[in-house]
Amino acid sequence: MRLLNTNTLGFEEFFGEAGNGIPYYAILSHTWGPDEVSYRDHADGIGPSRQGWAKVRDASKLANEEGFEFLWIDTCCIDKSSSAELSEAINSMFRWYRDAAICYAYLGDVLSSEDPTLQNSSFSRSRWFTRGWTLQELLAPKELVFVGSDWAEIGTKKSLQVIVSAITQIDVEALDKQSWPEYSIAQKMSWAVGRQTTRLEDEAYCLLGLFNVNMPMLYGEGRRAFSRLQQEILQQSDDQSLFTWTFPEPEHSHINMSGLLAPSPEQFRH
Numbered sequence: 001m002r003l004l005n006t007n008t009l010g011f012e013e014f015f016g017e018a019g020n021g022i023p024y025y026a027i028l029s030h031t032w033g034p035d036e037v038s039y040r041d042h043a044d045g046i047g048p049s050r051q052g053w054a055k056v057r058d059a060s061k062l063a064n065e066e067g068f069e070f071l072w073i074d075t076c077c078i079d080k081s082s083s084a085e086l087s088e089a090i091n092s093m094f095r096w097y098r099d100a101a102i103c104y105a106y107l108g109d110v111l112s113s114e115d116p117t118l119q120n121s122s123f124s125r126s127r128w129f130t131r132g133w134t135l136q137e138l139l140a141p142k143e144l145v146f147v148g149s150d151w152a153e154i155g156t157k158k159s160l161q162v163i164v165s166a167i168t169q170i171d172v173e174a175l176d177k178q179s180w181p182e183y184s185i186a187q188k189m190s191w192a193v194g195r196q197t198t199r200l201e202d203e204a205y206c207l208l209g210l211f212n213v214n215m216p217m218l219y220g221e222g223r224r225a226f227s228r229l230q231q232e233i234l235q236q237s238d239d240q241s242l243f244t245w246t247f248p249e250p251e252h253s254h255i256n257m258s259g260l261l262a263p264s265p266e267q268f269r270h
Helices: 039-043 053-065 083-099 133-139 161-168 172-176 185-191 224-236
Strands: 002-005 011-013 026-029 070-072 102-106 144-147 153-156
Touching: 026 053, 026 083, 026 133, 053 070, 053 102, 083 133, 102 133, 133 161, 133 172, 161 172
Parallel strands: 026 070, 026 102, 102 144
Antiparallel strands: 002 011, 002 070, 144 153
């Protein structure tokens, strides 16, 4: 696992498990901007010239101030030019968020001074709640702190569980007691409804951890990725709710016949 040292902002690599080979670390959840710092940017020393450098710098500063020597950020801690490393990272990502000592969810479009419980607050409208990858980043960590555009705390997953539940349609109990693994396949799929990913295949890949599934990444396969995900789920679960999907009423047609498996998470809207 490649981590950022929050003192030096340099990379260090570790092997093993958290607390046994891998040091305790903080992890960042965020939505990508147009000019993020990649692994190659950082390794080549041009990271500070990128617009996303402020995010790397400020996240490291926050983690360091709270006693964490190491931090993981998806933009720069994965060498995406290596398909093998990218595949391993995507299959490991849920575990990395789960094992982190703390997760900082950076909401760059939210003011920390605003009351997040107000109707139509910037918190409730944050882009962070609309992205596919942030679903696992919400559910996996035991401790998650929301921070605003100024990196000041807005609240925690626990303290804001009622409003987070209203935004995401995930039960308060699932958020409060980390009991979400007990929910049915269809219920978990419904939590992904309305969430967007830049790559079509990622609508499947971003759900691997929720279903404890591993599979190779095949960018370019399109919607077949979601079919493969469901087939992998079927290999390890007898939960028949996987088949309780439907097309929205206006789309009901023989043209939309797709067999037993849903074409996308959108068909699990309940």
